[in-house]
Amino acid sequence: MCDAENVSLPAVDIDKRMKWIKLFDTDVPQQEGVWKTKAGGKKLCVVRHVGKLYATSAECPHAGADLSAGWCESGRLICPYHRQAFNLENGRGDPGQGNYIHIYPLEQRGDAWYVGMKESLLSRLFKK
Numbered sequence: 001m002c003d004a005e006n007v008s009l010p011a012v013d014i015d016k017r018m019k020w021i022k023l024f025d026t027d028v029p030q031q032e033g034v035w036k037t038k039a040g041g042k043k044l045c046v047v048r049h050v051g052k053l054y055a056t057s058a059e060c061p062h063a064g065a066d067l068s069a070g071w072c073e074s075g076r077l078i079c080p081y082h083r084q085a086f087n088l089e090n091g092r093g094d095p096g097q098g099n100y101i102h103i104y105p106l107e108q109r110g111d112a113w114y115v116g117m118k119e120s121l122l123s124r125l126f127k128k
């Protein structure tokens with residue numbers, strides 16, 4: 001029998017599982033909009049909405065449309081194909097959609113912006 005209250009889990013340093021990749025030096029988009037870029041071998045959307053910068057997955061989970069051709073409304077990224085909407089803070093699709101997009105963490109260091117991506121188990125194992 002397991003005594004759940006006395007189980008201690010090892011502390012996991014999330015930053016060690018995260019690989020930070022430079023997205024922009026000083027050329028950060030200042031105007032509102034959606035752009036496509038690549039980082040860590042993945043296609044991403046960079047979104048500037050209400051002054052805040054976001055990085056999301058670029059492929060719509062509904063039928064694979066390119067979300068960089070979409071637009072933003074009320075804190076949501078709208079897919080250009082069938083108008084499904086995804087929350088820019090947590091990636092959740094609107095109620096009833098049952099899907100989501102990935103939201104990547106962004107961090108500003110000086111003038112540069114970095115996107116955080118989880119490292120795969122294999123790349124962590126074979127890290128030098």
Ligand code: FES
Nearest residue numbers: 060062063079082
């Ligand atoms: S492909 Fe995005 S809503 Fe259908």
